[in-house]
Amino acid sequence: MSSPLQPSPTILLPHLPPKTLVGIDLITFTSTANFHGIRDLPKGWHFLYTGTTESLSLRCGAWFYVGDISTAGHGQNDSAIVVRDQNTGPEILIWKWNTDTESLSSLRENHDEDRQEAMRFKANLGGIWQTGGLFRYRSRVSPAMLSNQPGTTTESTQSAPQAEDDEETEESGRRDWQQLTDWISPSLLTRIIGNPEIDVNGHPRWDLTSAGTADRDADHIPGLDKPKEQPREDSETPENRAEEEKELGFLPIDLKQTWRVGAIGRERTDAAQDRSWALGDLILRNSTSVSGEITVDERTGEIQLLGELQFTFLMVITMMNFSCLQQWKRLLGLILTCRQAIIDRETFMSDVVRLLLCQLQRCDDVEGGLFEIDGDEGGKFLLDLLKKLRRSVDQVVEKGTQSKVKTELERLGAWVKEEYDWELAHEDILKRGTIQLEDGEEIEVEMEDNDEYEETGEYAPVIVDLDESSVVSDVVSDDGEMSDLDDMRY
Incomplete structure (x- = not known):
């Protein structure tokens, strides 16, 4: 002592x-x-x-x-x-x-x-x-x-x-806390808080309350929202700071548009299925230039995403902050649905999977459990994302090839299998079968999310017949710009 x-x-x-x-x-x-x-x-x-x-x-x-x-x-x-x-x-x-x-x-x-x-x-x-x-x-x-x-x-x-x-328990706890905070920086806290x-x-x-929220997650009621007031001279007192609700400055993530402006046809479809372009654009916009030159250090942008993943998760399990939970899910929804990034950003993607495993190991620290406070959906959103990531890894990583992302995902998959009985490998899951009821009647059942995997139902390809004249008039407008085919799927 x-x-x-x-x-x-x-x-x-x-x-x-x-x-x-x-x-x-x-x-x-x-x-x-x-x-x-x-x-x-x-x-x-x-x-x-x-x-x-x-x-x-x-x-x-x-x-x-x-x-x-x-x-x-x-x-x-x-x-x-x-x-x-x-x-x-x-x-x-x-x-x-x-x-x-x-x-x-x-x-x-x-x-x-x-x-x-x-x-x-x-x-x-x-x-x-x-x-x-x-x-x-x-x-x-x-x-x-x-x-x-x-x-x-x-x-x-x-x-x-x-x-x-x-003593061993204490050392293990300190290692966990370090792994949950090692990407958080003063610049990140200043940007968000x-x-x-x-x-x-x-x-x-850097202080905040459990009521702090990003503008996109706030409930805006027309006629009842208070207009933003100009800061007063005495606004720096602790009393006024506590009364002002923090608006959290999260990274802007729009999962409904993950393609570049002007993208059409196959490029747009591919970017909707593989969000690697959106991830790269977000990283690039939050990266710093090297010594004022044209060269950009994209690792700084990746660290911003890793730090925000850590910040939002910790604010959920300590403060039960709703807006942080939504941003944590948006970040995972963007990152875990990337395919090309598994190859192009191998270090970053493996860092994310490693961090996610550490977070899941502590998600029961929140009162009631992390997935339970997310309503009826529970952990289904995360299970679906992990299945997609596993499928993407199997598609882009050749057999026998060393991949840090695949290694970390196998560790994560083994843990969620033991803890939650989640099976990430889609081929190991029975998707369709017949069961017998108590009266002897047999019925055929099918997994609820099987349409996306087999490209059936609402995920089935759509064929559009266009004659030659309509193609020319629809594709090229008077000003030479492409139009009306933006929403076509190939």
């Missing part, structure tokens, strides 16, 4: 009312009267949120980073979760409870009163530590912690084997 004279990275939460729901990363607990904060924060991203009740209240939270924030968002970095920089002083963050907004707000950078208050809280840190008012950071709740609620003054006595098991607020010690934090 660290000495009170040399405290580890800590977040103080003074004046937090007892029985407040507190969440840090993937665990939640109810605060006690003796709870004053969390110590031993590991390096990396953290998300802390509160709610007045466990399920029915508005949740308010914020992202913050412990350590050198310039290293955030660069993918896997194993040292980020275990190594602590000894050359710099400990990071002490202070978020004070605001009774007006019933949320936590940081002490502000440009206010003398806040700076003096921060100094006073830091001076009392040793006493708070000795009285057991600081909860030691945990990535998962082990059985030993159940008898030791946050805010108590002693820790449970454990046997050596039990302590070793808890907005500019961060800076506290008295220069630490940025």
Whole structure:
């Protein structure tokens, strides 16, 4: 245990009312009267949120980073979760409870009163530590912690084997959290949430609530929607910031038009079936140029998509944010229906499948389960997407060829088969058959989604007969532009 004279990275939460729901990363607990904060924060991203009740209240939270924030968002970095920089002083963050907004707000950078208050809280840190008012950071709740609620003054006595098991569980939990956040960067949070607020010690934090939503997911009722007001001079106060609902700046994804402007005929049909062009266009528009030259680093655009996949998923399982759930599904609907990208963007596609497996392994952390909160559809949307991806991989990857996407998809397929009894290989599924009823009558049954696979029913090809004169008049207009054949399918 660290000495009170040399405290580890800590977040103080003074004046937090007892029985407040507190969440840090993937665990939640109810605060006690003796709870004053969390110590031993590991390096990396953290998300802390509160709610007045466990399920029915508005949740308010914020992202913050412990350590050198310039290293955030660069993918896997194993040292980020275990190594602590000894050359710099400990990071002490202070978020004070605001009774007006019933949320936590940081002490502000440009206010003398806040700076003096921060100094006073830091001076009392040793006493708070000795009285057991600081909860030691945990990535998962082990059985030993159940008898030791946050805010108590002693820790449970454990046997050596039990302590070793808890340590392995903790390391596993920290690796999971790292894999769920390693593509999130300050620029991504600023794009989605907005500019961060800076506290008295220069630490940025990006705050949002469970009511935050993208404009496309908001319910707009004509005549009842409030017009957007111009920002007032006092709009930077915590009270006004809490009252303003965040509009989330997600990447624009339109799954109804996945072809370039002006595309017709086969090009348009192929782009509707294989969304690789739409994915590439989205990546290109969010990529950065190299040293101001014409060359574009498309990996930066891919990282934006990976980071948004991580952000939206975590905001669902922690804040139960509806708009984030819809964007997570849109991102998967775009990426997992790409065919050519399996070859052209092999690293990116394998990163997505690997991340999706890690997310599915933690999707039950949300209250009620991730798929259950999505209404009657449940996990069917994801099962259909994974079947399509498996079929695409089998079509574009030659047998005997090494493919990172295929390797990661096989790992994912084995896990969902064991956990959900999902079968991704379409040829292994009985699509049509005969069953016998109790009275001896035999009826033929068929899978509900078999039409798309066999190109029957509404997916059957359509043949259109056009005479020569109609083809010429319909295809070429007076201004020389193609028209009227945009919707033809070949």
